[in-house]
Amino acid sequence: MTIASLIATPSELTDATSSKTAIVLMTRVRLARNLSGKSFPGWAEKAERAAVLGACREAVSAAPQMKRALSVSIDELTELERMILVERHLISRELSGSKGGAGVMISKDQAFSVMINEEDHLRIQVLRSGFQLKKAWNAINDLDSDLEERLDYAFSPTLGYLTACPTNLGTGMRASAMMHLPALVISNQMEKVVRAVNQLGMVVRGLFGEGSDASGSIFQISNQTTLGESEEEIIKRLGSVLDSIIEHEVNARAKLLEADSNKLFDKIGRAYGILQNSHLLSSSEAMNLLSLLRLGVDLHVFPDTARSLIDRLLIEAQPGHLQHVQKGEIEPTQRDLLRATRLRAEFANVGGPTFTINGQN
Amino acid sequence: MANPLKCDVCEKPATVHLTQIVNNKVHKVDLCEECAQAKGVTDPSGFSLADLLLKASLNPETGASGVSCEQCGFTQNDFKKHGRFGCPACYDSFKGMLDPMLDNMHKGTAHTGKVPSRALERKSLYDRLNKLELNLNDAVKAENYEEAARCRDEINQVKQSVGQTHAR
Numbered sequence: 001m002t003i004a005s006l007i008a009t010p011s012e013l014t015d016a017t018s019s020k021t022a023i024v025l026m027t028r029v030r031l032a033r034n035l036s037g038k039s040f041p042g043w044a045e046k047a048e049r050a051a052v053l054g055a056c057r058e059a060v061s062a063a064p065q066m067k068r069a070l071s072v073s074i075d076e077l078t079e080l081e082r083m084i085l086v087e088r089h090l091i092s093r094e095l096s097g098s099k100g101g102a103g104v105m106i107s108k109d110q111a112f113s114v115m116i117n118e119e120d121h122l123r124i125q126v127l128r129s130g131f132q133l134k135k136a137w138n139a140i141n142d143l144d145s146d147l148e149e150r151l152d153y154a155f156s157p158t159l160g161y162l163t164a165c166p167t168n169l170g171t172g173m174r175a176s177a178m179m180h181l182p183a184l185v186i187s188n189q190m191e192k193v194v195r196a197v198n199q200l201g202m203v204v205r206g207l208f209g210e211g212s213d214a215s216g217s218i219f220q221i222s223n224q225t226t227l228g229e230s231e232e233e234i235i236k237r238l239g240s241v242l243d244s245i246i247e248h249e250v251n252a253r254a255k256l257l258e259a260d261s262n263k264l265f266d267k268i269g270r271a272y273g274i275l276q277n278s279h280l281l282s283s284s285e286a287m288n289l290l291s292l293l294r295l296g297v298d299l300h301v302f303p304d305t306a307r308s309l310i311d312r313l314l315i316e317a318q319p320g321h322l323q324h325v326q327k328g329e330i331e332p333t334q335r336d337l338l339r340a341t342r343l344r345a346e347f348a349n350v351g352g353p354t355f356t357i358n359g360q361n
Numbered sequence: 362m363a364n365p366l367k368c369d370v371c372e373k374p375a376t377v378h379l380t381q382i383v384n385n386k387v388h389k390v391d392l393c394e395e396c397a398q399a400k401g402v403t404d405p406s407g408f409s410l411a412d413l414l415l416k417a418s419l420n421p422e423t424g425a426s427g428v429s430c431e432q433c434g435f436t437q438n439d440f441k442k443h444g445r446f447g448c449p450a451c452y453d454s455f456k457g458m459l460d461p462m463l464d465n466m467h468k469g470t471a472h473t474g475k476v477p478s479r480a481l482e483r484k485s486l487y488d489r490l491n492k493l494e495l496n497l498n499d500a501v502k503a504e505n506y507e508e509a510a511r512c513r514d515e516i517n518q519v520k521q522s523v524g525q526t527h528a529r
């Protein structure tokens with residue numbers, strides 16, 4: 001597969017159709033692995049990095065999951081191509097900025113990606129749309145077991161998988177879910193949630209923009225610790241934290257509707273109006289508007305079919321994807337024009353909202 | 362600890378003091394105004410304590426700092442600078458510094474998760490093979506042909522098992 005054909009195929013992360021899982025947009029499980037006897041990428045000489053890249057590529061390409069996968073070096077990608085891969089969560093920002101000797105392999109369905117010579121020799125991850133923690137863990141566990149047949153992992157019976165940073169030691173696993181939490185944000189409960197989740201040993205991050213500028217009300221929740229618990233235990237604990245966040249979001253939505261449904265419907269209606277008519281949209285404003293429309297779908301203001309369009313646009317309205325369509329880099333102000341034009345066109349055919357409190361229409 | 366608390370990141374006087382309970386352990390982080398801002402501590406959408414804890418646990422007088430990793434030449438100072446190790450063997454080389462740090466950072470200090478059993482099995486076969494080949498050399502040198510023949514047989518057996526672990 002080539003990078004061009006990969007980019008031309010929409011990301012698989014856009015079909016969280018059932019409304020029960022709509023709050024969780026995507027699940028991801030990532031494993032950090034290193035080869036024994038080799039310096040970690042950040043400390044390795046150029047020649048050693050190249051040797052590791054070669055050995056990992058050979059081992060990964062033999063895995064059935066990676067049949068006809070895309071395999072590229074980071075330095076052969078254009079800046080724009082790298083941006084697109086970051087926006088699709090297929091490579092990290094860190095890898096995208098790396099110099100020589102780093103590569104990525106991405107399965108044809110864009111579910112698996114293997115970063116080589118990021119912070120660790122191997123960062124293997126799987127993405128699944130919706131709330132599928134266990135399935136994602138099983139999928140990445142299988143790929144990892146397959147790779148282990150051909151690669152000698154750095155492993156200690158007492159410390160587990162040895163990683164460049166001790167914060168990843170042990171299982172080397174980071175499991176995460178991307179959650180859409182607009183009602184918790186609107187009702188100012190996010191800070192409370194973040195604190196509670198932190199105390200349970202999980203980390204919350206805003207997805208678009210760091211910190212409080214978490215536009216789109218999309219957050220990533222992941223495990224903080226990797227040593228002292230099995231993978232299954234971490235997955236189970238994270239799963240129950242996610243369940244309870246979902247419950248809080250659902251309750252917050254009910255409360256907002258109960259307290260003042262007009263206020264909430266006004267926000268959603270205005271978002272629809274702006275998306276259909278605006279001529280300049282910044283990335284963060286677009287995320288916020290799309291987020292409100294997504295909430296609208298969950299509340300049956302818009303038909304269920306609109307959700308996959310919105311989820312696709314949450315990715316495609318980002319700078320890399322936007323510029324790719326235009327075949328080249330564009331000034332930020334031009335981007336805002338382009339983004340608005342694109343969204344106007346996409347929403348021209350989306351039917352108007354239907355506002356009913358009990359959600360039946 | 363001495364009273365005027367220093368920032369865990371840059372050692373300026375700390376004005377922001379955080380206490381969090383992670384995994385039933387109390388973690389304290391002290392930061393100056395700037396570092397608190399830079400780390401996003403004041404943000405409602407969260408920040409990673411892990412990096413802070415890592416740095417915080419490094420400040421104390423943890424062992425001699427002249428130690429370096431035999432395998433890769435990494436030193437304890439390199440670790441303080443980068444927050445990353447040089448190679449897998451560093452975990453042995455810097456064990457003294459590591460243990461208190463892990464206790465602070467993780468849920469436990471011992472791995473209880475997945476084990477790469479096939480890779481370990483392969484490794485033990487290779488180790489066995491190396492040992493047998495050494496024995497064989499010794500036996501040949503000593504003109505102990507009976508022992509040499511026995512070694513050869515066993516080497517062939519082990520090689521077959523190695524082939525099998527690959528074919529699986």
Ligand SMILES: [Zn+2]
Nearest residue numbers: 368371393396
């Ligand atoms: Zn400071």
Ligand SMILES: [Zn+2]
Nearest residue numbers: 430433448451
């Ligand atoms: Zn080392």
